[in-house]
Amino acid sequence: xxxxxxxxxxxxxxxxxxxxxxxxxxxxxxxxxxxxxxxxxxxxxxxxxxxxxxxxxxxxxxxxxxxxxxxxxxxxxxxxxxxxxxxxxxxxxxxxxxxxxxxxxxxxxxxxxxxxxxxxxxxxxxxxxxxxxxxxxxxxxxxxxxxxxxxxxxxxxxxxxxxxxxxxxxxxxxxxxxxxxxxxxxxxxxxxxxxxxxxxxxxxxxxxxxxxxxxxxxxxxxxxxxxxxxxxxxxxxxxxxxxxxxxxxxxxxxxxxxxxxxxxxxxxxxxxxxxxxxxxxxxxxxxxxx
Numbered sequence: 001x002x003x004x005x006x007x008x009x010x011x012x013x014x015x016x017x018x019x020x021x022x023x024x025x026x027x028x029x030x031x032x033x034x035x036x037x038x039x040x041x042x043x044x045x046x047x048x049x050x051x052x053x054x055x056x057x058x059x060x061x062x063x064x065x066x067x068x069x070x071x072x073x074x075x076x077x078x079x080x081x082x083x084x085x086x087x088x089x090x091x092x093x094x095x096x097x098x099x100x101x102x103x104x105x106x107x108x109x110x111x112x113x114x115x116x117x118x119x120x121x122x123x124x125x126x127x128x129x130x131x132x133x134x135x136x137x138x139x140x141x142x143x144x145x146x147x148x149x150x151x152x153x154x155x156x157x158x159x160x161x162x163x164x165x166x167x168x169x170x171x172x173x174x175x176x177x178x179x180x181x182x183x184x185x186x187x188x189x190x191x192x193x194x195x196x197x198x199x200x201x202x203x204x205x206x207x208x209x210x211x212x213x214x215x216x217x218x219x220x221x222x223x224x225x226x227x228x229x230x231x232x233x234x235x236x237x238x239x240x241x242x243x244x245x246x247x248x249x250x251x252x253x254x255x256x257x258x259x260x261x262x263x264x265x266x267x268x269x270x271x272x273x274x275x276x277x278x279x280x281x282x283x284x285x286x287x288x289x290x
């Protein structure tokens with residue numbers, strides 16, 4: 001009930017936005033895309049082509065030329081469709097692109113789940129993909145990684161003990177190396193499923209989804225929590241202009257555009273689904289100050 005009260009209060013105070021707008025590019029796979037990220041300068045975009053399922057997952061890209069998005073093409077590091085690739089995310093400086101893949105990991109022949117990988121910006125595009133190492137990555141699945149300005153990475157990790165289903169973790173980047181991931185704990189992580197963390201570059205706030213039923217609009221809702229003197233505040237639901245009876249996931253905040261981008265999913269028969277990209281004008285401070 002507290003989440004609904006907070007949203008109603010926000011509406012009365014006048015900062016509720018109009019409904020979200022579909023993000024459209026000519027040639028995009030309508031009803032079969034999720035997980036959009038856009039470069040800090042707003043000129044390059046990556047997302048996942050799901051084709052309405054999870055049997056094939058490839059990362060697509062487009063560049064903006066003369067204020068127009070160009071025809072999408074598959075990212076070079078995602079061309080081998082034997083592997084599944086998901087959740088692209090720009091670093092705050094735009095020079096690194098994180099993503100997750102179940103491609104083979106050297107020395108880990110039994111590993112079949114998602115690990116965190118990355119590519120670096122180079123003169124002619126993007127570098128060869130590289131694995132972030134076996135301290136941040138484990139035999140359990142890691143996904144939806146986002147980076148702070150100091151190089152630390154927040155991500156979802158499946159809990160090996162089954163408690164909490166999946167939680168949000170952080171791996172600090174110290175002296176050029178990723179440290180052992182730490183569960184960021186309550187009040188964000190619960191006995192339900194938490195995932196898809198987008199961390200602000202300065203760690204001032206975090207966006208993520210939860211399946212926690214209390215105060216929810218649908219099966220999966222987007223929430224926000226603020227870092228207050230090193231502790232995470234009680235999460236706030238983003239409200240019915242963003243969350244619906246469908247599933248909202250993969251949040252991404254573009255600071256320059258002051259927009260929240262996210263994905264929305266509708267389940268269909270035979271384990272198929274409709275998935276599309278949306279955006280809405282968004283100011284995180286509205287949820288902190290009102």
